[in-house]
């Protein structure tokens with residue numbers, strides 16, 4: 035063991051004692067990160083021993099890792115010891131049902147197009163709400179359980195379906211995968227869990243909304259979706275955070291497992307607070323999302339509309355292990371003001387006749403930087419693998435940047451990989467044409483941008499698509515003229 | 516309805532319009548002709564409010580308002596319509612969707628309630644007949660991959676939907692075969708009324724057989740150098756523009 039690690043270990047074991055001295059009655063973990071905090075979180079959640087061990091192992095791994103610097107994003111170093119790693123809404127305030135959720139919060143969700151009230155629930159979207167670190171409620175549980183579908187908070191799954199959690203947790207994103215994934219594995223607080231049994235087609239959209247509320251709190255949620263053989267599920271994720279001057283860290287992990295003939299559609303509309311116009315505040319969003327098409331003829335499709343966060347670092351990926359499996363990635367990433375996004379995907383072709391499709395639409399405005407980073411890997415065994423990538427960038431103004439980093443690694447000569455890229459600007463001609471028809475410049479921008487992003491927006495469930503369109507317009511407000 | 520007085524405009528410091536005077540009354544059709552590069556499209560763009568052009572002198576009064584003070588979208592909402600010589604493509608946006616946004620913004624400005632989807636579609640159906648345009652074309656991305664004729668037809672269709680008081684058609688006849696020309700002209704004629712006016716920019720007299728002008732003006736070097744009636748257009752067709760250039764050049768010596 036290196037000297038540094040010894041010192042670290044000493045320090046952490048010291049803090050560990052300190053950690054235990056904290057009153058369990060409080061719902062906030064003390065600020066800081068050490069083994070004690072991890073034990074505190076695990077105890078607070080009354081977790082089984084195996085999970086605590088898993089967390090500690092992840093933590094010890096994390097201690098040996100360093101923060102990645104290869105992404106095209108720049109931000110001051112985050113003081114991980116200055117964060118709080120667990121914050122539950124106080125018991126007295128904690129809503130017992132969705133109807134008791136803070137009306138202000140409901141309003142925020144509503145602005146995002148997320149309606150948690152009964153009416154919307156009747157429209158057939160099951161919702162799990164994660165407030166700060168804790169899942170505060172899941173709708174439609176009974177309807178789903180009749181079909182054998184499990185949709186609940188991660189913590190609940192740990193208690194009720196430990197065999198499933200144990201089997202799949204970390205199976206797609208190993209705890210050693212990367213710095214943030216390791217950190218998440220150590221301190222994750224809650225998230226959503228979803229299991230679709232063999233042959234079941236989930237009859238409604240499943241959806242989770244994440245909200246960071248408390249100051250100085252990192253949010254580390256963990257999502258695990260398991261689609262057993264021949265099943266289908268469409269899953270939606272939405273996010274919000276209030277405006278704060280200081281930056282807040284968000285480092286989630288999402289794992290998807292698709293068995294033989296199973297299909298999972300995962301859609302995200304990410305709207306974390308991006309910071310103000312001068313670049314102050316905002317969420318640092320360092321997320322690891324990965325799915326494995328484990329069985330033959332399985333399919334995983336990621337669709338994301340990324341409009342928020344000060345810094346985004348995110349590469350939803352597919353491991354195409356089963357023969358004839360399909361991976362898709364559809365993305366719209368918008369950056370404005372001082373936002374930075376480095377996002378893209380990885381498609382790893384392992385099985386024969388595997389196919390992947392990447393459609394990435396970047397939109398940069400203000401002084402923002404928008405990077406697409408994509409990797410297509412075709413392994414030796416992956417005969418007849420196919421990939422098509424389309425990466426477009428749209429620039430608004432001349433102070434922003436768009437960058438494309440495609441990596442292609444082919445080890446099987448039968449592979450066919452196509453890559454197309456374009457960069458365009460919203461033209462004065464287009465804006466004038468719209469103006470001449472009576473359309474204001476703001477609305478013209480919204481119209482043009484939505485047209486540009488249409489191929490991706492079309493992938494979203496109808497209701498989400500409409501809201502995503504509004505969100506795009508909102509994000510780009512005032513970016514032209 | 517429209518009064519243009521001593522209008523001067525330049526682009527990037529180069530004067531293009533050098534003192535245009537024109538009076539257009541409701542119910543009238545004015546044809547503006549002239550050789551290539553004489554400033555016809557510039558005049559149309561300045562009236563519509565294109566920012567690249569700087570108005571250096573003169574005034575434009577439209578329905579009693581100072582038109583030059585208005586933003587381009589407000590000019591459109593007030594009733595100025597420009598059928599573009601080169602219509603712009605907007606990928607991913609259908610004509611239907613585009614027009615629904617436009618129509619409702621114009622209606623809002625005019626104090627009318629927005630049209631819901633059903634009402635909008637029924638209005639659209641009705642106007643489609645005017646220019647014999649196909650629904651399929653309207654569902655495609657605006658102007659993307661349209662033929663020259665389809666683009667022009669689409670411009671007139673938009674005009675029908677927006678119900679302008681002053682329509683400026685910039686070379687709407689170019690790129691049209693004889694059948695399309697007839698259809699487009701027919702549409703324009705049906706939209707005419709004693710409350711609206713039309714300015715037809717063209718350099719062929721052919722169009723004027725279909726859309727019969729009350730007045731014909733010839734622009735040369737940024738000025739209206741000759742005005743007359745339909746007979747002037749016939750004369751130009753016969754003799755070309757050289758005799759006008761000579762007249763102007765002789766007068767300026």
Ligand SMILES: Nc1ncnc2c1ncn2[C@@H]1O[C@H](COP(=O)(O)OP(=O)(O)O)[C@@H](O)[C@H]1O
Nearest residue numbers: 526527529531550551552553554555556557558
């Ligand atoms: N961006 C520009 N910079 C400089 N000159 C221009 C520009 N745009 C147009 N012009 C010039 O202005 C003149 C008038 O053009 P235009 O109004 O398009 O003529 P018309 O429509 O009568 O053919 C032409 O000489 C053209 O070259």
Ligand SMILES: [Mg+2]
Nearest residue numbers: 555556600686
């Ligand atoms: Mg012209």
